[in-house]
Amino acid sequence: MSYFAAALVALLAAESLMVAGWGFPNAPIGAPATLLLVHLVVLGWLSLLLCGALFQFVPVLIARPLHSATLPLPALVLLLGGLAALLAGFLGLNGTNAAALPFFPIASTLLAAGFSLVLWNLGRTLWAARPLGLPARFVAVGLLGLAATVAIGITFALVLAGDATTPAALRIFAYGLPIHIVAGLGGWLTLTAMGVSYRLLAMFMLAPELDRPSTRAVLRFGAWALGVAVLGGTTAIVLKQGSAPVFIAAGVLGLLTVILYARDIAHLYRARKRRVIELNSRMAAAAVGSLVLAALLIVVLGSMGALARHAGAVVFLIAFGWLSGLGLAKLYKIVPFLTWLECYGPVLGKASTPRVQDLVAEQHARKWFGLYFIAAWAATAALFLDSAWAFRVAAAMLLVGTTGIVVQLVRARRLDDVPASARFPAGSMRPPLILSLTRSH
Numbered sequence: 001m002s003y004f005a006a007a008l009v010a011l012l013a014a015e016s017l018m019v020a021g022w023g024f025p026n027a028p029i030g031a032p033a034t035l036l037l038v039h040l041v042v043l044g045w046l047s048l049l050l051c052g053a054l055f056q057f058v059p060v061l062i063a064r065p066l067h068s069a070t071l072p073l074p075a076l077v078l079l080l081g082g083l084a085a086l087l088a089g090f091l092g093l094n095g096t097n098a099a100a101l102p103f104f105p106i107a108s109t110l111l112a113a114g115f116s117l118v119l120w121n122l123g124r125t126l127w128a129a130r131p132l133g134l135p136a137r138f139v140a141v142g143l144l145g146l147a148a149t150v151a152i153g154i155t156f157a158l159v160l161a162g163d164a165t166t167p168a169a170l171r172i173f174a175y176g177l178p179i180h181i182v183a184g185l186g187g188w189l190t191l192t193a194m195g196v197s198y199r200l201l202a203m204f205m206l207a208p209e210l211d212r213p214s215t216r217a218v219l220r221f222g223a224w225a226l227g228v229a230v231l232g233g234t235t236a237i238v239l240k241q242g243s244a245p246v247f248i249a250a251g252v253l254g255l256l257t258v259i260l261y262a263r264d265i266a267h268l269y270r271a272r273k274r275r276v277i278e279l280n281s282r283m284a285a286a287a288v289g290s291l292v293l294a295a296l297l298i299v300v301l302g303s304m305g306a307l308a309r310h311a312g313a314v315v316f317l318i319a320f321g322w323l324s325g326l327g328l329a330k331l332y333k334i335v336p337f338l339t340w341l342e343c344y345g346p347v348l349g350k351a352s353t354p355r356v357q358d359l360v361a362e363q364h365a366r367k368w369f370g371l372y373f374i375a376a377w378a379a380t381a382a383l384f385l386d387s388a389w390a391f392r393v394a395a396a397m398l399l400v401g402t403t404g405i406v407v408q409l410v411r412a413r414r415l416d417d418v419p420a421s422a423r424f425p426a427g428s429m430r431p432p433l434i435l436s437l438t439r440s441h
Ligand code: HEM
Pocket: 029, 030, 031, 034, 035, 038, 039, 042, 043, 047, 086, 107, 108, 111, 149, 150, 152, 153, 154, 156, 157, 160, 173, 177, 180, 181, 184, 185, 188, 315
């Protein structure tokens, strides 16, 4: 829950900066302000969200406890410190904070330490559960993507700080940005989200678990796309070869991954036993739709030679339509579920308790989710049209929608939507707002 709280604060902060006109499209795409905004979203929001979800979810996937229940807290502290230092480093590129602590080396050390703890903890947990089921294998590949992203990001940061000066590091800095982005958005965030979504959607819609040949192909193509982009791309760059063929090959594999994944998810929706599905599952479909749209745009723009010009719009759609949309939709189930376990778990069978769905008020949340997705798509369109003012209007709608969703999550956590008479049967207790007391074992 602390990871989720920190992540949501980062999301709201990033959206506020966008409304204020900070970063792209008001500043160039590679400007320090844009770099700060991008990392507030991808590290502060998406990566913390996913780490928090994995600490909770990996034990469920493999039916075993987390390797260490104590490491997530120091990891969170290191990651937050590292993120703050990285953002300060980006600000320093602007000349804004000439105070000049060595922010990039500090960020590199703290982020390396924080992510190493995450990787160690989740890695050991998965290792002990071999042979892994399919969703857990997605997570394992996603974690490799995280390791690659962080390693390349740290190389960039140390080159910017003037501390890494080897020819290989300088070449990776000059040409490696696409690898960093593909490994981060594609490998770490997307493949992990795919693995988690297979399991969560099946669970929440009462659909059969997927272990179809197509699902295994999604994992295989996704892993190959990541491997080709990271290993092939880095090798090509260090050996001074053109990397275009490598990225085309990775792009084709990535496209196959998305097509097969979307087909699988459509199959899950069709095969479900629960006819009337909950809001979180309906909104997950809007997120998957955004991913498919982004993949189509990459193909069309790539074939027109216009991908580089519209990269900002496509990255925005992936970050806000797909990853953040799915994240918010799933939080709208995970938060009530955890809260329900904490509050009513101890009295189950001894007193009558509300259902998990009684903790949420979908009729109120629906409009905020609707606003959120319309705003995310409108902001993408504004970026395509190069309209900075339209982007700020859409960002304001995004901020309002997100705030509405966050209020609903806080209400669920505080059990505000459960009728007072049923809220606290004898023996139950109100869980603290940002600390989860559930144990994974
Ligand atoms: C989930 C993880 C990450 C993702 C998805 C990600 C994504 C990105 C993106 C999209 C850009 C380009 C932004 C632009 O041009 O406006 C970028 C640049 C950069 N990233 Fe990351 N990043 C991640 C993690 C990290 C980490 C952990 C570090 C450092 C410790 C880092 C350091 C950098 C640096 C220094 C640049 C600027 C490179 C340059 O000036 O060419 N990133 N990243």
